[in-house]
Structure formats: C-alpha cells, structure tokens
Amino acid sequence: MxxxxxxxxASAQSKPGRSLALILIAIVALTGGMFLAGHTTPRLGIDLAxxxxxxxxxxxxxxxxxxxxxxxxxVEIMNRRxxxxxxxxxxxxxxxxxxxxxxxxxxxxxxxxRDQVGTTAKLYFRPVLASEPTGSAAxxxxxxxxxxxxxxxxxxxxxxxxxxxxxxxxxxxxxxTSQGRAVTDALKADxxxxxxxxxxxxxxxxxxxxGGATSEAALQAQYANLDCSKESVRAKTGDGAKPxxxxxxxxxxxxxxxxxxxxxxxxxxxEVKKAQAVFDTQTAAGWQxxxxxxxxxxxKFADITGKLAQNQPPQNEFGIVLDGxxxxxxxxxxxxxxxxxxxxxxxxxxxxxxxxNMLSYGALPLSFREQSVTxxxxxxxxxxxxxxxxxxxxxxxxxxxxxxAYYRGLSLIAIAxxxxxxxxxxxxxxxxGPTINFALNLPAVCGAIVAIGITADSFIVYFERVRDExxxxxxxxxxxxxxxxxxxxxxxxxxxxxxxxxxxxxVVTVGKVQGFxxxxxxxxxxxxxxxxxxxxxLMTLAARRKFFASGHKWSGLDPKSLxxxxxxxxxxxxxxxxxxxEA
Amino acid sequence: xxxxxxxxxxxxxxxxxxDFIGHRKIWYGISILITITxxxxxxxxxxxxxxxxxxxxxxxxxxxxxxxxxxxEYAKEASGHDAVVQKLGNDTLRIQIAGMDTQQSDKIxxxxxxxxxxxRDQINAxxxxxxxxxxxxxxxxxxxxxxxxxxxxxxxIAFEWRMAIAAxxxxxxxxxITVGIYALVGFEVTPGTVIGLLTILGYSLxxxxxxxxxxxxxxxxxxxxxxxxxxxxANRSINSTxxxxxxxxxxxxxxxxxxxxxxxxxxxxxTLNDISLSLFVGLAxxxxxxxxxxxxxxxxxxxxxxxxxxxxKRVLAKRAQAAADEEVAEVRGYDADDDEPEDxxxxxxxxxxxxxxxxxxxxxxxxxxx
Numbered sequence: 001m002x003x004x005x006x007x008x009x010a011s012a013q014s015k016p017g018r019s020l021a022l023i024l025i026a027i028v029a030l031t032g033g034m035f036l037a038g039h040t041t042p043r044l045g046i047d048l049a050x051x052x053x054x055x056x057x058x059x060x061x062x063x064x065x066x067x068x069x070x071x072x073x074x075v076e077i078m079n080r081r082x083x084x085x086x087x088x089x090x091x092x093x094x095x096x097x098x099x100x101x102x103x104x105x106x107x108x109x110x111x112x113x114r115d116q117v118g119t120t121a122k123l124y125f126r127p128v129l130a131s132e133p134t135g136s137a138a139x140x141x142x143x144x145x146x147x148x149x150x151x152x153x154x155x156x157x158x159x160x161x162x163x164x165x166x167x168x169x170x171x172x173x174x175x176x177t178s179q180g181r182a183v184t185d186a187l188k189a190d191x192x193x194x195x196x197x198x199x200x201x202x203x204x205x206x207x208x209x210x211g212g213a214t215s216e217a218a219l220q221a222q223y224a225n226l227d228c229s230k231e232s233v234r235a236k237t238g239d240g241a242k243p244x245x246x247x248x249x250x251x252x253x254x255x256x257x258x259x260x261x262x263x264x265x266x267x268x269x270x271e272v273k274k275a276q277a278v279f280d281t282q283t284a285a286g287w288q289x290x291x292x293x294x295x296x297x298x299x300k301f302a303d304i305t306g307k308l309a310q311n312q313p314p315q316n317e318f319g320i321v322l323d324g325x326x327x328x329x330x331x332x333x334x335x336x337x338x339x340x341x342x343x344x345x346x347x348x349x350x351x352x353x354x355x356x357n358m359l360s361y362g363a364l365p366l367s368f369r370e371q372s373v374t375x376x377x378x379x380x381x382x383x384x385x386x387x388x389x390x391x392x393x394x395x396x397x398x399x400x401x402x403x404x405a406y407y408r409g410l411s412l413i414a415i416a417x418x419x420x421x422x423x424x425x426x427x428x429x430x431x432x433g434p435t436i437n438f439a440l441n442l443p444a445v446c447g448a449i450v451a452i453g454i455t456a457d458s459f460i461v462y463f464e465r466v467r468d469e470x471x472x473x474x475x476x477x478x479x480x481x482x483x484x485x486x487x488x489x490x491x492x493x494x495x496x497x498x499x500x501x502x503x504x505x506x507v508v509t510v511g512k513v514q515g516f517x518x519x520x521x522x523x524x525x526x527x528x529x530x531x532x533x534x535x536x537x538l539m540t541l542a543a544r545r546k547f548f549a550s551g552h553k554w555s556g557l558d559p560k561s562l563x564x565x566x567x568x569x570x571x572x573x574x575x576x577x578x579x580x581x582e583a
Numbered sequence: 584x585x586x587x588x589x590x591x592x593x594x595x596x597x598x599x600x601x602d603f604i605g606h607r608k609i610w611y612g613i614s615i616l617i618t619i620t621x622x623x624x625x626x627x628x629x630x631x632x633x634x635x636x637x638x639x640x641x642x643x644x645x646x647x648x649x650x651x652x653x654x655x656e657y658a659k660e661a662s663g664h665d666a667v668v669q670k671l672g673n674d675t676l677r678i679q680i681a682g683m684d685t686q687q688s689d690k691i692x693x694x695x696x697x698x699x700x701x702x703r704d705q706i707n708a709x710x711x712x713x714x715x716x717x718x719x720x721x722x723x724x725x726x727x728x729x730x731x732x733x734x735x736x737x738x739x740i741a742f743e744w745r746m747a748i749a750a751x752x753x754x755x756x757x758x759x760i761t762v763g764i765y766a767l768v769g770f771e772v773t774p775g776t777v778i779g780l781l782t783i784l785g786y787s788l789x790x791x792x793x794x795x796x797x798x799x800x801x802x803x804x805x806x807x808x809x810x811x812x813x814x815x816x817a818n819r820s821i822n823s824t825x826x827x828x829x830x831x832x833x834x835x836x837x838x839x840x841x842x843x844x845x846x847x848x849x850x851x852x853x854t855l856n857d858i859s860l861s862l863f864v865g866l867a868x869x870x871x872x873x874x875x876x877x878x879x880x881x882x883x884x885x886x887x888x889x890x891x892x893x894x895x896k897r898v899l900a901k902r903a904q905a906a907a908d909e910e911v912a913e914v915r916g917y918d919a920d921d922d923e924p925e926d927x928x929x930x931x932x933x934x935x936x937x938x939x940x941x942x943x944x945x946x947x948x949x950x951x952x953x
Contacts, residue, residue, distance in 0.1 A: 053671065076718050094712030095641060101711065375672035377651065388846045388855040395841020399834050406830065443778035446858050449842070450782050450866070453835020454789060457827075460834070461793065464827045486800070493741060494792040500737060501730050501785050508726035511719035516778045517726075520785055 016537030023420065023533040030427045042426070043107045043433035045089035045441030050378040051105040054114055056368040058098040066098050070365040075100060078117045080361045081354075083511060088437035092117070100368065103376060105439045110373075112350055120323050120367045121358040123269030124243055125301070126262035127308055128317040128329055134228040134250075134259045219261070223248055228257035234325070243268055249319055251326025260326050262319050266304035271297025275359035277352035280344070287352035288344040291359060298339030306335030322355070323367075392449060399452070407463060408556035413542060414459055417535045421455050424526050443512070444519045451523035454498070458531040462487035462539070463556075470559050476551065480543040484536060491531055498524040600822040604814040607879035614756060614876055621763020630762070633681050633771040634667065635715040640683035642692060643707040644676045644699055654678060661694035662687070665771050679711065681771065715774055723777075727784075734788060742799055749880040750791045753872040757787040761865040768860065775858040783865030786835070790828075791873040797824045798878060805894065812895045817882040821874055832870040839863045 034040055043049075058066045058074075075092050082090040082104060090113065091103040104113045227233055228250035234257070243265040251258050273294045280288050293301055308316050309332045316333070319326040320343050328343045347355070403411040425448060432438035465483035470476065502521030506514055542548045551558045593599040603610075642658075649657070651668045658666035658678050667679040680691065688708050696703040731751070738747035761783055765776065798820040805813060842859035885891050 050669070053677075072712070072716065075712065075716060079716070079719075091635075091714040093638070093714035096709045096711075099709075376677065377670035379667050379669055388842060391841045391846025391855070392838055393841075394845050395838030398837045398841065402833055402837065442855070443775040443858060446775070446779065446839075446842070446855075446862060447782050449838045450786060450835060450862060452838060453831060453866070454786070456834040457789075457793065457831040460827050460830045464824075464830075468823075490793055490796045493796050494789050497734060497737070497788045497792050498785050500733055501788070504730040504733060505723075505726045505781070508729055509719070509722040511715065511722075512774050512778065513719065513723040513726065513781065516781055520782075 016540040019533045019537040034427050034430050039430050039434050042429040043439040045439045046103050046105045047379045047442050049106045050376050052110045053376045054102045054373050055371040056100045057371040059367045059369050074364045074366055077361050077364055081116045081357055082113055089439035089441050116354050118370055121363040122323055124265035124321045125267040126265050126319045126321055128260055128314050128319050129263050130261040131258050131314045133256050223261045226259045228259045249321055249326040260319050267297050267300045269363050272359050275356040277356040287347040287349050288342050289352050289356045290342045293339045302335050302337040305332045308332045309334050408554050410463055410556035413538050417459055417530055420534050421530045447519050455527045458491045458527055459535045461490050467562055471562055476549045477543045480539050495524050495528050594822050594825055603821045604818045604879050604882050610875040618759050621760050624763045624767040628766045630766050631771045633773045634679050635774050636713050637682050638712045639681040640688035641709050641711045642678040645701055645705045646674045657698040661691045742795055745881050745884040746795050749877045753791050753877040754787050756872050757868040760868045761861055764864050770857045773857055776861050779858045779861035787869035790869050791877045794873045809897045812898045813885045813891045814882045817878055821878050835866050
C-alpha cells in the first residue's frame, strides 16, 4: 500500500480543499433543494406524529367470499400498495371479520392513499363493441371540443384527470370514427405498425358478443339508455360483471364521459407481470403506464389485437377496464406481439404511478367500501417522547464530552464530522419524504443513533492509526497520509458488510424490515462519504496547522503524551518521566 | 485522557497487554453460561409478542375527556398488558391491547366502561389482526438467510473461512443473548424491537470485521518468522485495536445508555425502553464477542492448520531452548525479526515497519516480551 507513495501522497495532499468544497457544496445544494421543495423536516411515522386512519369494509358482492384468507391477502396487497418501498410507515391490519384499518402517517397525500387502498384494481382488456359520448348523445358530434363543452363533468376527479393537451393527436382518429368518438389513446407496441388494411368485415356488436347471449337484448337496451355523465349511474355501471360477460362501462376522455358496450374480457390484470409509470418524452403524451404481460397474457393480447385490428372503428378499440371504469380505450391497427402495452390517458404523475403500482401488486380479492376516515394521534405519548429525546440528547452530550476528553483537539474534527453526517442525514431524509414517502419512525431514530457509533468508529479507526504512526516516531503530516490507506481499507471492508445487509434486506423483504434496510444503507453510504470527503481532507488540512503539527498538548496528537518513540536514536527511558509528569 | 492515552501507548508498545487468547476458556465459559441462561429464559418465559405480530383487541371509546396516559393506565389495569392508546380525530380514544381473545376482550370492555364511566355498549370492541403479518416475517427470514450466506461467502473471500465461521458464531451469540435478556425482562416485542435486533446484527458483524481486519493484517506473513505463534499475534492484534474498540463502544453505547437509563429510569419514557434495551444489550454483546469470542475462536481454528501447528512447534521449541540457555538471551539471529520482537508485527505488515526500524531493538530486551 505504500508503493505509490510519492504520487499518491502528493495528490492526496493537494486535494483536501477540493473534497471539502465538494461536500460543502453538496450540503448547501441539498439544503437549498430542501427549502425549495418546502419540506424542511423529515416526515414522521405514525408512532411519532400520528396520521390518518382509514377503515375499510369488505363489500359482500359477487365473486370471492369474505373469509380470513381473502382478508389477509387483501391486507398484504394493500400494504404493498401503500408501502411499496417499505419506507412510508403505513400500517395495514384487519379489524374484526370484515374490516381493514389502514393507518398512514401525517403528511401523506391521504386522498391518494385512500385511492390506493380502496381500489380493487380488477383490470380487464375488453373489446369495445360500441361507444359514444353521453349527456349529449343526440348530437354525436365528431368534434371532441364540442362535446366537451356540452357536458360539464360532474365528477370531482374530472378536473384532475382532464388533460387537454392531446387534442391535436386525437383529431385524425376523431374524424374517422363514425360515432363521433374521439379516440385519444393510442396503443403502442414494439412491433412496427404494419398498417394492415382493416378488412371491413365489421361484425355487428351482437355477433361478436358471444358471452352474454341471453341478456344481449336487455344489455343493448341498457346501453341505449345509459347516461354516464351521472356519477350515480357510473358507480353502478358494470358492477358485478363477470370477466366472460358482455358488459357496459363508462370512461372519461378529456372531460367527456363516454359509454361503452364491452365484450368479454380478453386479457386480465393477473396476466400483467410488471407495470411502470413512465413519462413519454417523445410524443409529449405525458404520463403513461407501461405493462409487460406474462407469456400467456402476451399471447392472448397478440390474438385479441390481431382480431381487433381488422375491425372498423370503434370496434378496433379495446377498453382497459379498471374496476368497472374504462380508464382508456386505445385503438389498434395491427396485432401487438411484443407482450407490452401502454395505457395512456391524461394521467398526472401520481395517477400514473399509483395505477402502475396497483397493477404490479395485483387486484384485491375483495372490494372494499370506505367506512370511516379519521385522524389519529401519535402512538407514543408526546411527553414520553420528549423525555426520550432529552435522554438521547444527554447521551450525545456525553459522547461529545468523551471525545473531547480523549481526543482533545482532534475531537473538533470528530465532532465536525458527526455534524456533517447528521446534517446530510437530516437533509436527505427530509428530501426523501416527498419523493419516496420516506417516514421516520422511532426505530429509525434509534437506528440513526447507532449509526452515530458506526460513523464515529470510522474516524476512531483513523485517529488510532494516525496516533500509532506518531508513536512510531513520525511527524504528523506523513503520519496522517500513511495511516489513511490502512484505515481506509478497514472502513471499506466493514462498511461493505453493513451495506450488504442493507442491500439484501431491501431487495428481499417487505414492510418495516425493508424500511430499516433503507435507513441502514443510507447511513452506511453517508458514513463512507463523510469519512472520505470530509474527515480525511480535514485531517490533512489540520496536519498543516501548527497547533496540530507541533503536537500541542491540547491537540490530541502530542507525541510525548502519546508515548511516541523519540525520533532520534535515544533510549526509551526518557519517556517514562514524561508519563509520570503527565499523570 | 492521559490515562487512557498512555494505556493506548503502552498497548501499542506491548508493555501492557491482556492475554485474551490464553484466557479464552474462561470467556468461552462465561459466554456459554450467559447463552444458556438466555436460552432457558427464552424457553421458560417465551417472548411476549406485541399487537403488531399477533393481533389483539381494539376498543373505541366515545368522546371523552380522559387523557391518553390515563387511558393507558386504565387499559393496563384492566388487561395486565401494555396498551397502545391513540386519540382519534373526534376526541374519541382508540385503545389497542395485544393477544386478546373475545372473552378477555369482553371483560376488558366492561372494566374500561367503568373506568370511563360510560355504558358498556358505548365502548366499541373488536379484534384486530397483526399489521406485521406472516408475509413480512417470512420475507424477513428469507432475507436474513440470504444475507447470512452472502456474508459468509464474502468474509471467506475477503478474509478466510475460519473468520467467517467465527463471525457467524459471534453473531448468533449476540442475537441469542439479546433475545434471551429480552425474554427475561418480559418487555413486549414490538416492530421496534425487531428493528433493534436487526441493527445489532449489522453492528455485531461490523465490529467483528474491524477487529478481524487488524488480525488479518498482523498475521499476513506469519509463517516467515518463528518467534510468535498465531495465538500470540492474534492476541497482540486484539490489544492493538483495544483502544479503538473501547472508544467505539463507548461512543455507540452512550446515547443508547442515555435513552435506557436516563430516559427510562429517571424521566419515565417507558416507551423507549424496549428498543433501547435491545440495542444496549446487543451493542455491548457485539463489542464483547468480537474480542473475547470471535478472535480466540479464529485462533483455535487456525491452530489446527498443519502449517500453523508446525509453526507453533517451532516457536515452542525455540522458546524452550531460549529458556535453556538463559544467559544468552539474545537469540542468535534467525532473521531480523528475532532481534526486534517489538517490531515483529510491524514487520509482518510490511512497509509500515520501515522507518520504525530506526529505533529497533531499543524498546526492551527481546526476552521481556512474554
């Protein structure tokens, strides 16, 4: 390790200023970001800050029974939806036989969380048999803007999901649709659109709707009368439809509600392997959800798109039906074989992300109704927490006293390193609150306290190495440089073990264990960053100061009190009186 | 500082040293004793799993002026368990108690109604499931198993398999003791406790690796000399990192001790007791086991290796001979190391010894060492 002595020492000595500047800039930038983002404190977990408690009740409807197995599955899926990374500190548990309580910490977007846990997320791809805008059905205008103004949407969520920027892209297809239906969504795939001339075989709705033959006529009548612009109507539309049935659906496109007559489900959500929210920068289509099907799903999807591509509009569309609502109805002009599909609606970022999230983690086995939403106070009593924090502060003060007593001047470097480390941890945790819903709970606070020990260890290892070098008779500057490579190795080897633990646990586990792994990984990385970019450079700089270099009594590096061997060839004896004098 | 600073210097020079390896049997014995106590404690008392793991009963009171801490006491009296009390938005209280069945819950409901001076019907009782479900637990075990395998592989590559095994033994030792003491004290196991245990797991390994790193460094060229056995050098390695170990342990333990003793003892912050206890015991055990268990264990395993065995034989033979001709204390130069025992470990590590050689042989007569 001493091989590249000259060069490395020279470069290492020239760098400290730059490293220090780098880390200070990083801190300033992160702090600036923190203030810009407006989240100047970390989000706190329920145990520390309280939050919102949502009680959901399982609905007794078709399909699966309300039993323990289904409830447990629902809890698990909800847990993953609201706590996908394990850091948001949301809690999900059953209450009684048919209720589920979801507790989310203060500062979470509670509407979003409610959507996430309350949405069943049964997803079907159904061929569109017929569709038209409602509310102004008579006009059947081909212009989306015309219908848009005709039906002011009563839904509160309408404004949220209305994104008018896609009007241009929709115009061509709008003019093509015979029933005045603006197709705003496009389905894309890996395969190049082969522009297969659509054979106008156009099976009539009733012909292709083979599933629910019995109620076909009734359904047609219902379809004719369906008014999707009424929220009460929408809520019931498509309820209880089995995947194999032909059914009705409502969907909103640019603020206009359309009604759909939908064929039997061709592919369903369980065949989605993975879903992701992506921002489409190429077509400016905004946020989309891309899905990857499993093999079976991919094949079915290729089949259905191949069939649909030959139909006339709107029967070349399929409805992506989520919990009875048509979230998107793209048209197809060729079979899509890549096993990938995109849902593009006018999503906002959060909507796209939560939809992707729900599709990835699967549908709930039961449907739920929100029974009550209430705030809850912190699970830990406020005064007890105060006492705990005070006690922790006393402990930290003792650490500082100990460091000063033992390391004297060096403790300035130690304490400065701890402060930098604390500042970085605080700022990063604050920033992670809004970005990945990171919430700090009591165990995490305690973990951070233990992290103090691990961070401190890194420079204790280094200081002891430096002192050993001084004891060997070196002067400070070479001692600082010589001690570093060896201390560095120890620090890296041991931090790697911690990081390994963090990485494995983060990948494999779920829930709070995953959250713990995240905190551990973060503090470990910060430890390395602080030691490399702050403690070491600061030490190099300090070694240039007379106070340290001359081994001042209070510098903590006094060769005499360290019992250094005299650099000259003298016997050790003289060191003995020094010791007694000192003591 | 001077006391400890001097201790550091003297440890560095080898003037003071404690024979950790020589007394290992005592420490093994102590550890086995504590571990057995812990296991017995665990077997007899069992772990008192909290509501997050086993579910329990939840009571919702009507709008009330009773304070949260008062309600905690009521609930504790009524059930004999710790309760989690939260104030809900409409000034009602939610009281959760672990491990209740319907019958018990009925009784508590009645008792609580009396305490709150309301009708029994006004208190809503229900059973809740665990929020830390089986899936979380299963995945956690799975993650731990994978981590263990990987860490053993890593340590076997970065160090050697003996150290990997010793680190693993030390780890299990620490966790067992922590869990056992937890069972003996009888605190309820909360998710916080589990996180505390995981923290211990990380810390225990971390600390062991730091000690092993020094051991590896000092034993690099072990077989090139004949003055010291593996155990001798292992012992010196522990002594040379002792100051670091003490400092690190003090720094890591002080805040936790503050939480546990000052917070829990004087200020009555009982809620922090569970996690700070598991951290305190675990951190102490982690620091202890790295020095008293892991390193001697490596030495034990190492001494079985033929090479090291042969070395030991040579060293012992040499010492016997040296003892025989006492007068000629200066052993005839086998190589440089023989003349400068004090620098032997430094010489073993290589470059560092270079300038040190200026003062070689001045430390003390070579016979004094041991």
